[in-house]
Amino acid sequence: MVLTKFMDHSMLPEKYKSMNHEEMEARIREIKQKLGDELFIPGHHYQRDEVIQFADTTGDSLQLAQVAAANKKAKHIVFCGVHFMAETADMLTDEHQVVYLPDMRAGCSMADMANIYQTEEAWVELQKLFGDTMIPLTYVNSTAAIKAFTGRNGGACVTSSNAKSMVKWAFTQKQRLLFLPDQHLGRNTAFDLGVPLEQMAVWDPIKGQLEYDGNLEDIKVILWKGHCSVHEGFTIYNIREVRKKYPDMKIIVHPECSREVVALSDDNGSTKYICDVIDNAPAHSSWAIGTEMNLVKRLIAKYPDKHIISLNENMCPCLTMNRIDLPHLLWALEMIENGEQGNIIQVDSETTKEALLSLERMLARA
Numbered sequence: 001m002v003l004t005k006f007m008d009h010s011m012l013p014e015k016y017k018s019m020n021h022e023e024m025e026a027r028i029r030e031i032k033q034k035l036g037d038e039l040f041i042p043g044h045h046y047q048r049d050e051v052i053q054f055a056d057t058t059g060d061s062l063q064l065a066q067v068a069a070a071n072k073k074a075k076h077i078v079f080c081g082v083h084f085m086a087e088t089a090d091m092l093t094d095e096h097q098v099v100y101l102p103d104m105r106a107g108c109s110m111a112d113m114a115n116i117y118q119t120e121e122a123w124v125e126l127q128k129l130f131g132d133t134m135i136p137l138t139y140v141n142s143t144a145a146i147k148a149f150t151g152r153n154g155g156a157c158v159t160s161s162n163a164k165s166m167v168k169w170a171f172t173q174k175q176r177l178l179f180l181p182d183q184h185l186g187r188n189t190a191f192d193l194g195v196p197l198e199q200m201a202v203w204d205p206i207k208g209q210l211e212y213d214g215n216l217e218d219i220k221v222i223l224w225k226g227h228c229s230v231h232e233g234f235t236i237y238n239i240r241e242v243r244k245k246y247p248d249m250k251i252i253v254h255p256e257c258s259r260e261v262v263a264l265s266d267d268n269g270s271t272k273y274i275c276d277v278i279d280n281a282p283a284h285s286s287w288a289i290g291t292e293m294n295l296v297k298r299l300i301a302k303y304p305d306k307h308i309i310s311l312n313e314n315m316c317p318c319l320t321m322n323r324i325d326l327p328h329l330l331w332a333l334e335m336i337e338n339g340e341q342g343n344i345i346q347v348d349s350e351t352t353k354e355a356l357l358s359l360e361r362m363l364a365r366a
């Protein structure tokens with residue numbers, strides 16, 4: 001079964017490599033002006049500044065899914081984010097709306113840590129151990145096929161901003177849950193809701209086995225052994241260094257960071273939550289932020305009256321988010337202008353139907 005139809009002009013044409021920024025910006029403005037409401041550009045908080053300046057709306061994964069679902073006007077949705085976000089937007093929009101990803105190589109290394117074959121296999125094996133006592137919850141950072149698996153098994157999607165309410169809901173449905181693919185978001189969320197770490201097991205999709213020492217009956221949460229390579233780059237060593245150097249500094253991190261890092265921080269939440277906290281913080285307050293660098297740098301520039309640093313000064317941006325740049329954005333827009341069918345994200349209808357069950361269960365509670 002073909003899950004996502006790629007009409008991929010995979011290589012950026014040479015002409016965009018020789019254009020300067022001013023020329024590209026002028027062309028993008030011109031095309032935006034020409035297409036008006038027919039064009040909509042959502043941009044995730046982790047996108048580069050050069051791209052964010054052209055976004056019609058910016059937000060975290062949940063907000064971008066909500067705006068995609070609400071927009072019935074735009075014919076062309078050029079998604080400045082990563083592949084799973086564009087797939088989600090395609091599934092939540094109408095037939096006549098087309099979603100484009102400016103660079104088809106903009107994936108997510110965490111989403112790549114769970115494929116549908118591993119997921120189906122895990123479910124079969126876990127059912128042998130736990131019977132019909134589990135519900136799947138998938139982070140939106142997952143393929144459309146996994147969202148469809150989740151939908152047909154009675155589960156729902158979650159994002160980092162609604163994970164708590166979705167985990168609470170899941171426990172009203174079944175005795176235990178399979179949370180995938182981010183073990184850290186799953187562990188941090190369940191722990192905050194009072195599930196002790198001893199009642200959480202880890203499913204290793206590479207070995208095809210459950211990592212757990214105690215009595216199987218005690219397990220409440222099964223965490224998929226996946227992670228975000230960006231957020232795993234924040235460590236307790238970074239926290240100790242910041243505490244030593246800036247004793248009054250507050251530390252806020254994304255819940256994709258490890259349990260140890262979240263536990264030692266002052267606060268944690270989704271990208272939107274982090275933006276809101278910094279926005280509402282008093283002038284002269286000081287903050288170390290543990291999330292992706294494009295966002296941290298933007299917050300540093302936006303609030304010169306606050307002292308903001310990255311929790312890890314050597315952190316790089318998310319490489320896949322960073323693939324969307326000015327040349328790729330202009331290329332996508334020129335393809336639309338010229339009526340070319342390029343870089344379109346289109347999930348097949350069978351997958352969409354089941355994946356919508358899991359997305360809609362989430363959006364109904366968001």
Ligand code: 13P
Nearest residue numbers: 060061062159160270271
């Ligand atoms: P949120 O935008 O939901 O905070 O997620 C962060 C992220 O890693 C997106 O890939």
Ligand code: SF4
Nearest residue numbers: 108109110228230318
């Ligand atoms: Fe994926 Fe992490 Fe990049 Fe988000 S920051 S897109 S989770 S690799």
